[in-house]
Amino acid sequence: MADERVAVVTGASAGIGEATARELARRGWHCVLLARRQERIEALASEIRGEWEVCDVMDRAQVDDVAARVLARHPRIELLVNNAGVPGRGTFVSVEPDTVERVLRTNYLGGVWCARAFLPGLREAAENGGSAHIVNVVSVAGTIAFAPAGPYAAAKHAQLAFSRSLAATLRRERIYVHSVLPGFVETEGFTPRSTLKNPLMRRFVIEADAVAKTIVKAVERNRREVTIPWFPYRLVSIAQALVPGVVAQLGGRFGYHPWVQD
Template sequence: MTGASSGIGEETARLLTAKGWSCVLVARREDRLRVLAEEIGGEVELCDIGDRDAVSALGERILARHPAIHLLVNNAGMPARGTYLTVDPELVERVMDVNYHGGVWCTRALMPGLQEAASAGGAHVVNLVSVAGTVAFAPAGAYAAAKHAQLAYSRSLAAALRGSGISVHSVLPGFVETEGFPQKNVLKSGLLRRFVIYPPRVAEAILDAVEKGKREVTVPWFPYRLIGIAQAVAPGVVARFVGMSDYKRGTSRLGR
Protein backbone atom coordinates (compact mmCIF):
# COMPACT_ATOMS: atom_id res chain seq x y z
CA MET A 1 0.00 0.00 0.00
CA THR A 2 1.81 3.15 -1.13
CA GLY A 3 0.96 6.54 0.36
CA ALA A 4 -0.24 4.99 3.61
CA SER A 5 0.87 7.88 5.82
CA SER A 6 -2.26 9.99 5.27
CA GLY A 7 -5.58 10.48 3.52
CA ILE A 8 -6.97 7.78 1.23
CA GLY A 9 -4.01 5.43 1.74
CA GLU A 10 -4.21 5.57 5.53
CA GLU A 11 -7.96 4.83 5.51
CA THR A 12 -7.55 2.06 2.96
CA ALA A 13 -4.82 0.40 5.03
CA ARG A 14 -7.18 0.52 8.05
CA LEU A 15 -10.04 -1.01 6.07
CA LEU A 16 -7.90 -3.70 4.42
CA THR A 17 -6.48 -4.68 7.80
CA ALA A 18 -9.98 -4.89 9.26
CA LYS A 19 -10.83 -7.27 6.39
CA GLY A 20 -7.90 -9.52 7.22
CA TRP A 21 -5.17 -8.25 4.89
CA SER A 22 -1.59 -7.81 6.14
CA CYS A 23 -0.24 -4.51 4.82
CA VAL A 24 3.21 -3.20 4.01
CA LEU A 25 2.83 0.55 4.57
CA VAL A 26 4.94 2.63 2.19
CA ALA A 27 5.58 6.41 2.20
CA ARG A 28 8.35 8.88 3.16
CA ARG A 29 7.20 10.09 6.63
CA GLU A 30 8.37 7.41 9.03
CA ASP A 31 6.72 8.91 12.13
CA ARG A 32 3.27 8.79 10.52
CA LEU A 33 3.75 5.23 9.25
CA ARG A 34 4.96 4.03 12.66
CA VAL A 35 1.87 5.47 14.38
CA LEU A 36 -0.39 3.68 11.87
CA ALA A 37 1.58 0.43 12.13
CA GLU A 38 1.23 0.65 15.91
CA GLU A 39 -2.53 1.00 15.48
CA ILE A 40 -3.25 -1.63 12.82
CA GLY A 41 -0.14 -3.78 12.67
CA GLY A 42 1.65 -4.16 9.37
CA GLU A 43 5.17 -3.36 8.23
CA VAL A 44 6.74 0.01 7.51
CA GLU A 45 8.79 0.74 4.40
CA LEU A 46 10.23 4.18 3.61
CA CYS A 47 10.56 5.11 -0.04
CA ASP A 48 10.26 8.05 -2.42
CA ILE A 49 8.29 6.38 -5.19
CA GLY A 50 9.38 9.03 -7.68
CA ASP A 51 12.92 7.63 -7.46
CA ARG A 52 13.20 4.56 -9.70
CA ASP A 53 16.32 3.12 -8.02
CA ALA A 54 14.76 3.55 -4.58
CA VAL A 55 11.65 1.72 -5.76
CA SER A 56 13.76 -1.18 -7.14
CA ALA A 57 15.44 -1.51 -3.74
CA LEU A 58 12.03 -1.32 -2.04
CA GLY A 59 10.77 -4.15 -4.26
CA GLU A 60 13.77 -6.33 -3.35
CA ARG A 61 13.27 -5.73 0.37
CA ILE A 62 9.54 -6.54 0.23
CA LEU A 63 9.94 -9.61 -2.02
CA ALA A 64 12.63 -11.03 0.29
CA ARG A 65 10.01 -11.13 3.07
CA HIS A 66 6.90 -11.73 0.92
CA PRO A 67 7.53 -13.83 -2.20
CA ALA A 68 3.79 -13.70 -3.03
CA ILE A 69 1.97 -10.36 -3.16
CA HIS A 70 -1.80 -10.58 -3.48
CA LEU A 71 -2.60 -6.88 -3.70
CA LEU A 72 -0.66 -3.77 -4.67
CA VAL A 73 -2.40 -0.43 -4.14
CA ASN A 74 -0.61 2.32 -6.07
CA ASN A 75 -2.04 5.23 -4.12
CA ALA A 76 0.87 7.58 -3.30
CA GLY A 77 0.48 10.88 -5.08
CA MET A 78 0.92 14.63 -4.81
CA PRO A 79 -1.00 17.73 -5.85
CA ALA A 80 0.13 20.29 -8.45
CA ARG A 81 -2.27 23.19 -8.32
CA GLY A 82 -1.85 25.95 -10.88
CA THR A 83 -2.43 26.30 -14.61
CA TYR A 84 0.27 25.60 -17.19
CA LEU A 85 0.88 29.37 -17.21
CA THR A 86 1.70 29.55 -13.52
CA VAL A 87 2.94 26.15 -12.33
CA ASP A 88 6.68 25.77 -11.48
CA PRO A 89 8.58 23.78 -14.15
CA GLU A 90 10.03 21.58 -11.39
CA LEU A 91 6.52 20.70 -10.29
CA VAL A 92 5.51 19.75 -13.85
CA GLU A 93 8.32 17.16 -13.83
CA ARG A 94 7.94 16.02 -10.24
CA VAL A 95 4.18 15.37 -10.49
CA MET A 96 4.84 13.16 -13.51
CA ASP A 97 7.60 11.29 -11.65
CA VAL A 98 5.45 10.64 -8.59
CA ASN A 99 1.85 10.35 -9.85
CA TYR A 100 2.57 8.49 -13.09
CA HIS A 101 6.03 6.91 -13.05
CA GLY A 102 5.80 6.06 -9.33
CA GLY A 103 3.03 3.53 -9.91
CA VAL A 104 4.76 2.13 -12.98
CA TRP A 105 8.00 1.53 -11.04
CA CYS A 106 6.19 0.02 -8.03
CA THR A 107 4.25 -2.38 -10.26
CA ARG A 108 7.37 -3.47 -12.11
CA ALA A 109 9.36 -3.89 -8.90
CA LEU A 110 6.67 -6.07 -7.29
CA MET A 111 5.67 -8.00 -10.43
CA PRO A 112 7.47 -11.24 -9.41
CA GLY A 113 5.43 -11.30 -6.18
CA LEU A 114 2.19 -10.56 -8.02
CA GLN A 115 2.94 -13.35 -10.50
CA GLU A 116 3.68 -15.75 -7.66
CA ALA A 117 0.33 -14.90 -6.04
CA ALA A 118 -1.43 -15.17 -9.41
CA SER A 119 -0.14 -18.71 -9.88
CA ALA A 120 -1.54 -19.56 -6.44
CA GLY A 121 -5.03 -18.16 -6.99
CA GLY A 122 -4.95 -14.52 -8.07
CA ALA A 123 -3.52 -11.06 -7.49
CA HIS A 124 -4.72 -7.47 -7.85
CA VAL A 125 -3.21 -4.10 -8.70
CA VAL A 126 -5.27 -1.02 -7.81
CA ASN A 127 -4.21 2.29 -9.34
CA LEU A 128 -5.55 5.39 -7.58
CA VAL A 129 -6.10 7.65 -10.54
CA SER A 130 -8.55 10.60 -10.40
CA VAL A 131 -11.40 12.14 -12.30
CA ALA A 132 -8.57 14.45 -13.43
CA GLY A 133 -7.45 11.44 -15.48
CA THR A 134 -10.52 11.81 -17.69
CA VAL A 135 -11.19 15.56 -17.48
CA ALA A 136 -8.50 18.11 -18.36
CA PHE A 137 -8.93 20.26 -15.24
CA ALA A 138 -7.15 23.48 -16.23
CA PRO A 139 -6.57 24.86 -12.69
CA ALA A 140 -4.30 21.84 -12.08
CA GLY A 141 -3.08 21.23 -15.62
CA ALA A 142 0.13 19.34 -14.85
CA TYR A 143 -1.67 17.17 -12.28
CA ALA A 144 -4.40 16.33 -14.83
CA ALA A 145 -1.78 15.46 -17.46
CA ALA A 146 0.00 13.09 -15.03
CA LYS A 147 -3.34 11.48 -14.10
CA HIS A 148 -4.26 11.08 -17.80
CA ALA A 149 -0.91 9.29 -18.27
CA GLN A 150 -1.55 7.16 -15.19
CA LEU A 151 -5.00 6.12 -16.45
CA ALA A 152 -3.57 5.17 -19.85
CA TYR A 153 -0.90 3.10 -18.05
CA SER A 154 -3.51 1.45 -15.83
CA ARG A 155 -5.78 0.56 -18.76
CA SER A 156 -2.93 -0.73 -20.91
CA LEU A 157 -1.52 -2.77 -18.01
CA ALA A 158 -4.99 -4.31 -17.50
CA ALA A 159 -5.01 -5.34 -21.17
CA ALA A 160 -1.43 -6.64 -21.08
CA LEU A 161 -2.15 -8.78 -17.99
CA ARG A 162 -5.46 -10.19 -19.29
CA GLY A 163 -5.59 -13.90 -18.53
CA SER A 164 -2.50 -13.78 -16.29
CA GLY A 165 -4.40 -14.03 -13.00
CA ILE A 166 -3.45 -10.45 -12.10
CA SER A 167 -6.45 -8.09 -12.21
CA VAL A 168 -5.85 -4.38 -12.62
CA HIS A 169 -8.38 -1.90 -11.23
CA SER A 170 -8.49 1.85 -11.87
CA VAL A 171 -10.21 3.89 -9.14
CA LEU A 172 -11.06 7.48 -10.07
CA PRO A 173 -12.12 9.64 -7.12
CA GLY A 174 -13.53 13.13 -7.50
CA PHE A 175 -12.60 15.80 -4.94
CA VAL A 176 -11.61 14.20 -1.61
CA GLU A 177 -10.72 16.16 1.55
CA THR A 178 -7.17 15.17 2.58
CA GLU A 179 -3.94 16.79 3.79
CA GLY A 180 -2.38 17.16 0.37
CA PHE A 181 -5.71 18.10 -1.20
CA PRO A 182 -7.56 20.33 1.31
CA GLN A 183 -10.41 20.80 -1.17
CA LYS A 184 -12.82 22.59 1.17
CA ASN A 185 -10.19 25.32 1.63
CA VAL A 186 -8.83 25.61 -1.87
CA LEU A 187 -11.76 25.18 -4.27
CA LYS A 188 -13.26 28.51 -5.24
CA SER A 189 -16.58 27.16 -6.51
CA GLY A 190 -19.22 26.53 -3.84
CA LEU A 191 -20.84 24.06 -6.24
CA LEU A 192 -17.64 21.98 -6.55
CA ARG A 193 -17.13 22.13 -2.75
CA ARG A 194 -20.56 20.49 -2.32
CA PHE A 195 -19.27 17.37 -4.08
CA VAL A 196 -16.23 16.90 -1.82
CA ILE A 197 -16.15 13.45 -0.18
CA TYR A 198 -13.92 11.93 2.56
CA PRO A 199 -11.29 9.14 2.44
CA PRO A 200 -13.39 6.29 3.95
CA ARG A 201 -15.71 6.42 0.94
CA VAL A 202 -12.77 5.94 -1.43
CA ALA A 203 -11.35 3.14 0.73
CA GLU A 204 -14.71 1.32 0.44
CA ALA A 205 -14.63 1.79 -3.34
CA ILE A 206 -11.12 0.29 -3.51
CA LEU A 207 -12.14 -2.76 -1.50
CA ASP A 208 -15.32 -3.13 -3.55
CA ALA A 209 -13.35 -2.99 -6.81
CA VAL A 210 -11.05 -5.78 -5.61
CA GLU A 211 -13.80 -7.97 -4.12
CA LYS A 212 -16.20 -7.59 -7.06
CA GLY A 213 -13.59 -7.48 -9.83
CA LYS A 214 -14.55 -3.98 -11.05
CA ARG A 215 -12.10 -2.74 -13.67
CA GLU A 216 -12.81 0.98 -13.53
CA VAL A 217 -14.69 2.84 -10.81
CA THR A 218 -15.54 6.53 -10.51
CA VAL A 219 -16.32 7.58 -6.94
CA PRO A 220 -18.80 9.11 -6.51
CA TRP A 221 -20.43 8.22 -9.83
CA PHE A 222 -22.41 11.47 -9.95
CA PRO A 223 -21.53 13.98 -11.28
CA TYR A 224 -18.02 12.94 -12.26
CA ARG A 225 -18.78 10.04 -14.60
CA LEU A 226 -21.08 12.29 -16.60
CA ILE A 227 -18.38 14.97 -16.86
CA GLY A 228 -15.91 12.33 -18.06
CA ILE A 229 -18.34 11.22 -20.76
CA ALA A 230 -18.98 14.86 -21.72
CA GLN A 231 -15.20 15.41 -22.04
CA ALA A 232 -15.01 12.48 -24.47
CA VAL A 233 -17.92 13.56 -26.68
CA ALA A 234 -17.79 17.38 -26.39
CA PRO A 235 -14.35 18.49 -25.19
CA GLY A 236 -14.95 22.10 -26.27
CA VAL A 237 -18.00 22.45 -24.02
CA VAL A 238 -16.16 20.90 -21.07
CA ALA A 239 -13.13 23.15 -21.67
CA ARG A 240 -15.40 26.22 -21.42
CA PHE A 241 -16.99 24.91 -18.21
CA VAL A 242 -13.67 23.89 -16.64
CA GLY A 243 -12.09 27.20 -17.69
CA MET A 244 -14.54 28.97 -15.37
CA SER A 245 -13.48 26.95 -12.30
CA ASP A 246 -10.41 27.81 -10.27
CA TYR A 247 -8.66 27.48 -6.93
CA LYS A 248 -8.79 30.31 -4.43
CA ARG A 249 -5.98 32.84 -4.88
CA GLY A 250 -2.81 31.95 -2.95
CA THR A 251 -3.78 28.32 -2.29
CA SER A 252 -1.47 26.61 -4.78
CA ARG A 253 1.00 25.82 -1.98
CA LEU A 254 -1.57 24.74 0.61
CA GLY A 255 -1.32 21.10 1.64
CA ARG A 256 1.89 19.22 1.07
Protein backbone atom coordinates in the same frame (compact mmCIF):
# COMPACT_ATOMS: atom_id res chain seq x y z
CA MET B 1 0.53 -15.13 9.21
CA ALA B 2 1.43 -17.75 6.58
CA ASP B 3 -2.14 -17.75 5.14
CA GLU B 4 -2.60 -13.98 5.33
CA ARG B 5 -3.05 -12.10 2.08
CA VAL B 6 -0.39 -9.41 1.69
CA ALA B 7 -1.16 -5.90 0.41
CA VAL B 8 1.40 -3.20 -0.38
CA VAL B 9 -0.07 0.31 -0.07
CA THR B 10 1.89 3.32 -1.31
CA GLY B 11 1.24 6.76 0.15
CA ALA B 12 -0.05 5.12 3.33
CA SER B 13 1.02 7.91 5.70
CA ALA B 14 -2.08 10.06 5.11
CA GLY B 15 -5.44 10.48 3.42
CA ILE B 16 -6.76 7.80 1.06
CA GLY B 17 -3.74 5.50 1.49
CA GLU B 18 -3.99 5.54 5.29
CA ALA B 19 -7.76 4.93 5.15
CA THR B 20 -7.24 2.08 2.66
CA ALA B 21 -4.64 0.40 4.86
CA ARG B 22 -7.01 0.58 7.84
CA GLU B 23 -9.89 -0.83 5.76
CA LEU B 24 -7.74 -3.67 4.40
CA ALA B 25 -6.45 -4.53 7.90
CA ARG B 26 -10.03 -4.64 9.19
CA ARG B 27 -10.75 -7.21 6.47
CA GLY B 28 -7.84 -9.39 7.45
CA TRP B 29 -5.16 -8.24 5.03
CA HIS B 30 -1.54 -7.95 6.15
CA CYS B 31 -0.40 -4.50 4.98
CA VAL B 32 3.05 -3.27 4.01
CA LEU B 33 2.95 0.52 4.18
CA LEU B 34 5.13 2.71 1.95
CA ALA B 35 5.65 6.49 2.17
CA ARG B 36 8.43 9.00 2.87
CA ARG B 37 7.44 9.98 6.44
CA GLN B 38 8.72 7.17 8.61
CA GLU B 39 7.08 8.23 11.90
CA ARG B 40 3.63 8.16 10.30
CA ILE B 41 3.86 4.72 8.67
CA GLU B 42 5.66 3.26 11.68
CA ALA B 43 2.81 4.35 13.98
CA LEU B 44 0.09 3.10 11.62
CA ALA B 45 1.89 -0.21 11.05
CA SER B 46 2.09 -0.87 14.78
CA GLU B 47 -1.62 -0.01 15.14
CA ILE B 48 -2.78 -2.36 12.36
CA ARG B 49 -0.03 -4.97 12.90
CA GLY B 50 1.49 -4.36 9.52
CA GLU B 51 4.94 -3.49 8.24
CA TRP B 52 6.47 -0.34 6.80
CA GLU B 53 9.22 0.72 4.42
CA VAL B 54 10.31 4.28 3.77
CA CYS B 55 10.06 4.79 0.03
CA ASP B 56 10.05 7.74 -2.33
CA VAL B 57 8.18 6.44 -5.39
CA MET B 58 9.83 9.09 -7.60
CA ASP B 59 13.15 7.32 -7.08
CA ARG B 60 13.18 4.17 -9.25
CA ALA B 61 16.29 2.68 -7.60
CA GLN B 62 14.74 3.15 -4.16
CA VAL B 63 11.50 1.50 -5.30
CA ASP B 64 13.49 -1.49 -6.61
CA ASP B 65 15.44 -1.81 -3.32
CA VAL B 66 12.31 -1.57 -1.18
CA ALA B 67 10.46 -4.11 -3.36
CA ALA B 68 13.40 -6.53 -3.13
CA ARG B 69 13.33 -6.28 0.68
CA VAL B 70 9.55 -6.76 0.84
CA LEU B 71 9.63 -9.69 -1.62
CA ALA B 72 12.34 -11.38 0.45
CA ARG B 73 9.91 -11.34 3.39
CA HIS B 74 6.75 -11.96 1.32
CA PRO B 75 7.36 -13.80 -1.97
CA ARG B 76 3.60 -13.59 -2.69
CA ILE B 77 1.90 -10.18 -2.94
CA GLU B 78 -1.85 -10.42 -3.52
CA LEU B 79 -2.49 -6.68 -3.84
CA LEU B 80 -0.59 -3.52 -4.76
CA VAL B 81 -2.37 -0.20 -4.20
CA ASN B 82 -0.62 2.53 -6.20
CA ASN B 83 -1.93 5.51 -4.29
CA ALA B 84 1.02 7.85 -3.57
CA GLY B 85 0.33 11.21 -5.12
CA VAL B 86 0.73 14.96 -4.83
CA PRO B 87 -1.47 17.84 -5.95
CA GLY B 88 -0.53 20.08 -8.87
CA ARG B 89 -2.87 23.02 -8.57
CA GLY B 90 -2.29 25.81 -11.01
CA THR B 91 -2.21 26.06 -14.78
CA PHE B 92 0.56 25.00 -17.18
CA VAL B 93 1.73 28.63 -17.28
CA SER B 94 1.36 29.55 -13.61
CA VAL B 95 3.06 26.66 -11.76
CA GLU B 96 6.80 26.27 -11.34
CA PRO B 97 8.47 23.77 -13.73
CA ASP B 98 9.37 21.70 -10.64
CA THR B 99 5.66 21.11 -9.99
CA VAL B 100 5.11 19.81 -13.52
CA GLU B 101 7.96 17.32 -13.02
CA ARG B 102 6.97 16.33 -9.47
CA VAL B 103 3.36 15.44 -10.34
CA LEU B 104 4.45 13.42 -13.35
CA ARG B 105 7.18 11.54 -11.46
CA THR B 106 4.96 10.82 -8.46
CA ASN B 107 1.43 10.41 -9.78
CA TYR B 108 2.26 8.61 -13.01
CA LEU B 109 5.79 7.19 -13.01
CA GLY B 110 5.72 6.24 -9.30
CA GLY B 111 2.95 3.74 -10.03
CA VAL B 112 4.76 2.40 -13.08
CA TRP B 113 7.95 1.73 -11.07
CA CYS B 114 6.02 0.10 -8.22
CA ALA B 115 4.01 -2.15 -10.58
CA ARG B 116 7.18 -3.33 -12.31
CA ALA B 117 9.12 -3.82 -9.06
CA PHE B 118 6.37 -5.80 -7.28
CA LEU B 119 5.37 -7.83 -10.36
CA PRO B 120 7.36 -10.95 -9.33
CA GLY B 121 5.37 -11.10 -6.07
CA LEU B 122 2.06 -10.55 -7.86
CA ARG B 123 2.94 -13.26 -10.38
CA GLU B 124 3.83 -15.65 -7.56
CA ALA B 125 0.41 -15.03 -5.96
CA ALA B 126 -1.37 -15.58 -9.29
CA GLU B 127 0.33 -18.90 -10.00
CA ASN B 128 -1.44 -22.26 -9.60
CA GLY B 129 -4.98 -20.97 -9.91
CA GLY B 130 -4.53 -17.95 -7.62
CA SER B 131 -5.00 -14.30 -8.52
CA ALA B 132 -3.54 -10.91 -7.69
CA HIS B 133 -4.65 -7.30 -8.02
CA ILE B 134 -3.24 -3.85 -8.67
CA VAL B 135 -5.35 -0.81 -7.83
CA ASN B 136 -4.26 2.47 -9.38
CA VAL B 137 -5.76 5.42 -7.52
CA VAL B 138 -6.25 7.80 -10.44
CA SER B 139 -8.72 10.71 -10.32
CA VAL B 140 -11.58 12.07 -12.34
CA ALA B 141 -8.83 14.46 -13.51
CA GLY B 142 -7.65 11.42 -15.51
CA THR B 143 -10.68 11.84 -17.77
CA ILE B 144 -11.33 15.59 -17.50
CA ALA B 145 -8.72 18.10 -18.64
CA PHE B 146 -9.26 20.46 -15.70
CA ALA B 147 -7.23 23.55 -16.66
CA PRO B 148 -6.93 25.02 -13.11
CA ALA B 149 -4.88 21.91 -12.23
CA GLY B 150 -3.43 21.36 -15.73
CA PRO B 151 -0.18 19.51 -14.88
CA TYR B 152 -2.04 17.31 -12.38
CA ALA B 153 -4.75 16.43 -14.94
CA ALA B 154 -2.11 15.62 -17.56
CA ALA B 155 -0.27 13.28 -15.16
CA LYS B 156 -3.56 11.60 -14.21
CA HIS B 157 -4.47 11.14 -17.91
CA ALA B 158 -1.11 9.37 -18.33
CA GLN B 159 -1.75 7.29 -15.20
CA LEU B 160 -5.17 6.19 -16.46
CA ALA B 161 -3.72 5.16 -19.83
CA PHE B 162 -1.03 3.22 -17.96
CA SER B 163 -3.63 1.56 -15.76
CA ARG B 164 -5.89 0.54 -18.65
CA SER B 165 -3.05 -0.80 -20.77
CA LEU B 166 -1.55 -2.69 -17.83
CA ALA B 167 -4.98 -4.27 -17.23
CA ALA B 168 -4.97 -5.61 -20.77
CA THR B 169 -1.35 -6.77 -20.47
CA LEU B 170 -1.72 -8.74 -17.22
CA ARG B 171 -5.27 -10.10 -17.41
CA ARG B 172 -4.27 -13.43 -18.92
CA GLU B 173 -1.93 -13.98 -15.96
CA ARG B 174 -4.89 -13.47 -13.57
CA ILE B 175 -3.38 -10.23 -12.30
CA TYR B 176 -6.34 -7.86 -12.37
CA VAL B 177 -5.72 -4.12 -12.64
CA HIS B 178 -8.34 -1.71 -11.35
CA SER B 179 -8.59 2.05 -11.88
CA VAL B 180 -10.34 3.97 -9.10
CA LEU B 181 -11.24 7.55 -10.05
CA PRO B 182 -12.18 9.73 -7.06
CA GLY B 183 -13.59 13.22 -7.40
CA PHE B 184 -12.59 15.85 -4.83
CA VAL B 185 -11.65 14.27 -1.48
CA GLU B 186 -10.82 16.20 1.70
CA THR B 187 -7.34 15.04 2.77
CA GLU B 188 -4.16 16.49 4.21
CA GLY B 189 -2.55 17.27 0.86
CA PHE B 190 -5.71 18.06 -1.10
CA THR B 191 -8.00 20.44 0.76
CA PRO B 192 -10.81 21.16 -1.72
CA ARG B 193 -13.26 22.42 0.94
CA SER B 194 -11.08 25.47 1.54
CA THR B 195 -9.30 25.81 -1.81
CA LEU B 196 -12.11 25.41 -4.39
CA LYS B 197 -13.75 28.68 -5.32
CA ASN B 198 -17.07 27.31 -6.52
CA PRO B 199 -19.61 26.41 -3.77
CA LEU B 200 -21.35 23.90 -6.07
CA MET B 201 -18.09 22.00 -6.59
CA ARG B 202 -17.46 22.04 -2.82
CA ARG B 203 -20.79 20.23 -2.31
CA PHE B 204 -19.43 17.11 -4.00
CA VAL B 205 -16.33 16.79 -1.79
CA ILE B 206 -16.17 13.37 -0.07
CA GLU B 207 -14.06 11.75 2.68
CA ALA B 208 -11.10 9.40 2.33
CA ASP B 209 -12.95 6.53 4.06
CA ALA B 210 -15.50 6.36 1.22
CA VAL B 211 -12.69 6.02 -1.33
CA ALA B 212 -10.98 3.34 0.77
CA LYS B 213 -14.18 1.27 0.82
CA THR B 214 -14.51 1.68 -2.96
CA ILE B 215 -10.93 0.50 -3.47
CA VAL B 216 -11.53 -2.66 -1.45
CA LYS B 217 -14.86 -3.29 -3.23
CA ALA B 218 -13.20 -2.87 -6.63
CA VAL B 219 -10.85 -5.71 -5.69
CA GLU B 220 -13.49 -7.95 -4.11
CA ARG B 221 -15.98 -7.51 -6.98
CA ASN B 222 -13.32 -7.32 -9.67
CA ARG B 223 -14.51 -3.94 -11.02
CA ARG B 224 -12.16 -2.68 -13.68
CA GLU B 225 -12.92 1.03 -13.44
CA VAL B 226 -14.87 2.89 -10.76
CA THR B 227 -15.67 6.60 -10.40
CA ILE B 228 -16.49 7.79 -6.88
CA PRO B 229 -18.88 9.52 -6.52
CA TRP B 230 -20.50 8.53 -9.79
CA PHE B 231 -22.50 11.77 -9.96
CA PRO B 232 -21.64 14.28 -11.33
CA TYR B 233 -18.17 13.22 -12.47
CA ARG B 234 -19.09 10.33 -14.76
CA LEU B 235 -21.41 12.61 -16.70
CA VAL B 236 -18.68 15.25 -17.02
CA SER B 237 -16.25 12.55 -18.24
CA ILE B 238 -18.74 11.50 -20.92
CA ALA B 239 -19.24 15.14 -21.90
CA GLN B 240 -15.45 15.53 -22.17
CA ALA B 241 -15.34 12.61 -24.62
CA LEU B 242 -18.18 14.10 -26.69
CA VAL B 243 -17.40 17.83 -26.58
CA PRO B 244 -13.87 18.16 -25.16
CA GLY B 245 -13.39 21.80 -26.12
CA VAL B 246 -16.57 22.92 -24.35
CA VAL B 247 -15.78 20.99 -21.16
CA ALA B 248 -12.20 22.32 -21.03
CA GLN B 249 -13.48 25.86 -21.52
CA LEU B 250 -16.11 25.53 -18.77
CA GLY B 251 -13.64 23.86 -16.38
CA GLY B 252 -11.29 26.80 -16.82
CA ARG B 253 -13.94 29.10 -15.33
CA PHE B 254 -14.01 27.19 -12.05
CA GLY B 255 -10.98 26.27 -10.04
CA TYR B 256 -9.06 27.34 -6.97
CA HIS B 257 -8.66 30.52 -4.98
CA PRO B 258 -5.83 32.61 -6.42
CA TRP B 259 -3.58 31.92 -3.40
CA VAL B 260 -3.55 28.16 -4.16
CA GLN B 261 -0.52 27.33 -6.23
CA ASP B 262 1.45 24.11 -6.02
